[in-house]
Amino acid sequence: MIVEEKKSDRAQAAGKEPEQSAVKLIPVYVMGKRYEVPEGFTIMKAMEYAGYRFIRGCGCRGGTCGACGTVYRKPGDYKIQVALACQKTVEPDMYITQMPFFPVNRASYEFSDLTSAPEEVFKLYPELFRCVACNACSKACPQGVEVMDAIAALKRGDISEAARLSFECIQCGLCTSRCFGELAQYHMFQLARRIYGARILVRAEHLADMVKAVDQGKYDGILNELKNMKEDELKELYKQREVEPVSAGENWQPEDTRYL
Amino acid sequence: MSYLGYPDFFEPYIKKVEATRPARVEMRKKGEEFPFMTLDERQEILKYHPDYKEEGRREIKVGPSKGYRVAHEFVDLLEARSRVDPDRVNLSEPDYEADVLIIGGGGAATIAALIAEEAGARVLMATKLRHGDANTMMAEGGIQAATKSEKDSPYYHYLDVIGGGHFRNDPDIVASFVRQAPEALQWLESLGVMFSKLPDGRLDAMHGGGTCRKRMHYCADLSGMEIMRTVRDEARNRPNITVLEFSPAVELILNEHGQCAGALLYNMETEEYLVARARAVILATGGAGRLHVQGFMTTNHYGATADGLVIGYRAGVPLAFMHTVQYHPTGVVFPEQIEGWLITERFRAEGSDVLNVHGEKFVNEREPRDVESARFIKECLDGKGVPTPAGKVGVWLDSPMLDILHGAGRVRTAFVGKWNVYDRLGIDISRAPMLVYPTLHYQNGGLKNNAECETAVPGLYVAGEVTGGLHGENRLMGNSLMDIVVFGRIAARNAAAFAREKAAEGMLTLDHVERYHKELEEAGVETDRVSPILLPDYTRPEVREKRLSAVRPGTKR
Numbered sequence: 001m002i003v004e005e006k007k008s009d010r011a012q013a014a015g016k017e018p019e020q021s022a023v024k025l026i027p028v029y030v031m032g033k034r035y036e037v038p039e040g041f042t043i044m045k046a047m048e049y050a051g052y053r054f055i056r057g058c059g060c061r062g063g064t065c066g067a068c069g070t071v072y073r074k075p076g077d078y079k080i081q082v083a084l085a086c087q088k089t090v091e092p093d094m095y096i097t098q099m100p101f102f103p104v105n106r107a108s109y110e111f112s113d114l115t116s117a118p119e120e121v122f123k124l125y126p127e128l129f130r131c132v133a134c135n136a137c138s139k140a141c142p143q144g145v146e147v148m149d150a151i152a153a154l155k156r157g158d159i160s161e162a163a164r165l166s167f168e169c170i171q172c173g174l175c176t177s178r179c180f181g182e183l184a185q186y187h188m189f190q191l192a193r194r195i196y197g198a199r200i201l202v203r204a205e206h207l208a209d210m211v212k213a214v215d216q217g218k219y220d221g222i223l224n225e226l227k228n229m230k231e232d233e234l235k236e237l238y239k240q241r242e243v244e245p246v247s248a249g250e251n252w253q254p255e256d257t258r259y260l
Numbered sequence: 261m262s263y264l265g266y267p268d269f270f271e272p273y274i275k276k277v278e279a280t281r282p283a284r285v286e287m288r289k290k291g292e293e294f295p296f297m298t299l300d301e302r303q304e305i306l307k308y309h310p311d312y313k314e315e316g317r318r319e320i321k322v323g324p325s326k327g328y329r330v331a332h333e334f335v336d337l338l339e340a341r342s343r344v345d346p347d348r349v350n351l352s353e354p355d356y357e358a359d360v361l362i363i364g365g366g367g368a369a370t371i372a373a374l375i376a377e378e379a380g381a382r383v384l385m386a387t388k389l390r391h392g393d394a395n396t397m398m399a400e401g402g403i404q405a406a407t408k409s410e411k412d413s414p415y416y417h418y419l420d421v422i423g424g425g426h427f428r429n430d431p432d433i434v435a436s437f438v439r440q441a442p443e444a445l446q447w448l449e450s451l452g453v454m455f456s457k458l459p460d461g462r463l464d465a466m467h468g469g470g471t472c473r474k475r476m477h478y479c480a481d482l483s484g485m486e487i488m489r490t491v492r493d494e495a496r497n498r499p500n501i502t503v504l505e506f507s508p509a510v511e512l513i514l515n516e517h518g519q520c521a522g523a524l525l526y527n528m529e530t531e532e533y534l535v536a537r538a539r540a541v542i543l544a545t546g547g548a549g550r551l552h553v554q555g556f557m558t559t560n561h562y563g564a565t566a567d568g569l570v571i572g573y574r575a576g577v578p579l580a581f582m583h584t585v586q587y588h589p590t591g592v593v594f595p596e597q598i599e600g601w602l603i604t605e606r607f608r609a610e611g612s613d614v615l616n617v618h619g620e621k622f623v624n625e626r627e628p629r630d631v632e633s634a635r636f637i638k639e640c641l642d643g644k645g646v647p648t649p650a651g652k653v654g655v656w657l658d659s660p661m662l663d664i665l666h667g668a669g670r671v672r673t674a675f676v677g678k679w680n681v682y683d684r685l686g687i688d689i690s691r692a693p694m695l696v697y698p699t700l701h702y703q704n705g706g707l708k709n710n711a712e713c714e715t716a717v718p719g720l721y722v723a724g725e726v727t728g729g730l731h732g733e734n735r736l737m738g739n740s741l742m743d744i745v746v747f748g749r750i751a752a753r754n755a756a757a758f759a760r761e762k763a764a765e766g767m768l769t770l771d772h773v774e775r776y777h778k779e780l781e782e783a784g785v786e787t788d789r790v791s792p793i794l795l796p797d798y799t800r801p802e803v804r805e806k807r808l809s810a811v812r813p814g815t816k817r
Contacts (some may be wrong), residue, residue: 023649042597051803054508055528058562059393062601064485067393079607087597106498106510163454169481171489189491194452204449207407210442219414224441226418227431238423241472252411
């Protein structure tokens with residue numbers, strides 16, 4: 001189906017004032033079907049302009065949830081490319097299809113049994129060693145994560161490095177879709193980050209101390225007082241709060257220690 | 261072509277910003293500020309805040325909060341019929357059975373699922389989109405808890421929360437919140453959430469708007485994503501948690517004893533309505549930004565359409581604090597790829613001017629959020645906003661000033677996340693300003709609950725953004741991520757206990773929906789609206805007008 005409204009209609013449809021109807025429409029092919037959509041739109045908005053109402057393949061609409069993985073090819077180019085539909089701008093004559101689901105292997109585990117040993121990852125994901133270091137994963141990543149480097153870190157047992165390198169992973173699975181070795185990189189990274197967060201990073205002692213103090217009822221009395229306080233009194237206390245300066249260092253301490 | 265990465269359209273406007281920049285930088289260097297408003301001036305300006313606009317709201321004519329004035333967009337959904345004819349639903353043969361049914365798939369829902377499962381319940385999660393598609397995933401800032409006893413305590417956290425909420429918050433809920441926040445944070449740490457820490461394990465912390473101590477903990481600038489993906493990963497390890505994706509609840513189901521005993525689910529792909537029977541239910545459906553209250557763009561997820569609010573209200577739960585909605589002053593207006601996206605307050609705190617179409621300052625950039633938003637709106641209403649090719653309007657946030665004031669490279673190093681996103685779109689925000697406008701950010705209120713997450717309906721628990729009481733009339737940054745953890749856990753414990761000890765066997769019923777329909781008729785509400793709407797429709801009107809299918813049997817898509 002080719003969209004064939006009058007020019008002025010199109011302009012208004014895109015929310016534009018009639019006098020600004022200079023907006024240019026370009027052809028794109030959604031799953032092979034031609035539509036004319038405004039230049040500068042993202043693939044997601046272009047598809048909606050064409051009339052698609054998404055159920056799958058649409059999420060945060062801001063590049064952080066990984067719902068809208070999309071495959072496209074440009075005219076005259078042999079290369080299959082991938083992107084997030086909410087981030088990639090349409091180009092003339094591009095062929096587009098969404099990839100709202102991709103079946104991958106995720107290992108199940110009992111987290112409390114895991115140690116920080118590299119073998120934990122090897123056992124759960126032996127396919128890790130099918131990686132041939134082709135780097136297709138890193139090239140596919142819309143976040144610019146060095147996926148192959150993070151996989152290499154896992155292979156040599158450096159869980160911390162894999163966790164840090166993969167921190168910005170949005171788990172869209174585009175790397176997996178391009179992987180020659182058929183690795184589910186993002187599940188491996190998730191495992192690495194959890195091991196790193198719980199078993200390698202030093203636990204916060206001050207947090208444990210605070211939890212203990214709360215459990216022992218240290219603040220129950222004062223909280224009960226606050227709960228039953230009149231609004232005027234609360235406002236007074238609120239105004240009197242001593243504010244930690246923005247520039248204060250970790251060692252800053254307030255003068256009033258009565259409510260600590 | 262383009263000017264500094266913006267389409268040509270913007271060139272004359274950006275040049276006006278550049279023309280006034282040297283003088284404005286000089287003013288900054290001399291420490292001169294655009295004057296702050298007096299309290300009286302603030303009151304005047306707040307008339308432009310969407311919350312204060314009487315024509316933006318109306319009384320609800322039916323239901324447990326009849327007479328309450330809230331935004332039209334909410335009333336439209338509450339004064340609407342069910343998606344189904346309750347008579348046609350076969351409640352005698354449930355399609356799913358569980359001890360605890362959790363409606364939603366974001367942070368609060370997933371955390372509740374973990375704790376309910378640990379309490380021995382068989383858990384069914386029904387969610388509209390994918391597991392994890394939620395506002396939680398998009399939260400950047402951080403998570404508040406008083407953890408450093410040498411300078412902070414739940415006492416100060418309490419005062420901050422209640423002061424931020426204009427002293428209207430529910431005191432029991434706030435006390436429970438601040439008391440349990442530290443343990444909730446420790447629980448996340450034990451699950452492997454990668455908090456930003458000092459080498460000795462101390463948690464990094466910063467201020468948020470309205471905090472008196474630095475207690476905003478964070479995971480770089482992806483706190484919500486890190487928390488969401490970690491708890492989701494753990495849920496996937498648990499055999500007694502079943503997740504149904506693309507299956508939103510469209511009604512709650514009660515039993516003949518008046519207890520909540522399940523929900524009617526809608527398989528969005530096969531269009532079947534399916535009955536889930538449970539011994540207790542937790543509603544954790546999140547917020548409502550996609551209703552675009554008063555036409556505002558939003559920072560929210562695609563699925564934020566107030567579904568839980570609608571079905572909870574129909575089942576008899578009153579509303580609390582729904583008269584206030586949080587608008588963040590600086591959401592992106594252009595480029596459209598990131599429209600509605602939040603630009604952190606720190607740009608203004610570090611000295612970026614806010615400018616109108618003439619490149620002139622018109623407001624101090626550090627007024628309270630609601631005042632700042634209202635002033636932007638007024639400037640644009642006065643015809644001094646900057647237009648976009650798509651017919652929208654905004655004001656400039658002059659980020660390049662930061663490189664001049666604090667040294668070259670400041671924007672790129674201090675705001676690397678934002679810099680990267682704009683860079684991918686061809687704009688260098690250390691050279692070109694950002695175009696912003698207030699954006700719908702958070703539903704301050706919701707379904708009325710108590711500190712035990714109980715509602716007016718026995719067996720129905722609520723957690724997260726769908727609730728009302730904790731934040732009063734205005735939520736502080738960093739308290740929503742903690743909200744979902746503390747109250748996701750409490751809701752789960754109580755729902756699991758209810759399922760075990762109090763749930764009675766009995767016939768399932770949708771009579772409350774019938775009664776609601778009758779009440780609509782009696783109130784003279786004549787409408788063909790149905791709710792919950794489940795998803796927004798962003799197709800263009802010309803397409804919608806040509807969708808001429810007469811009737812869709814059984815349902816309205």
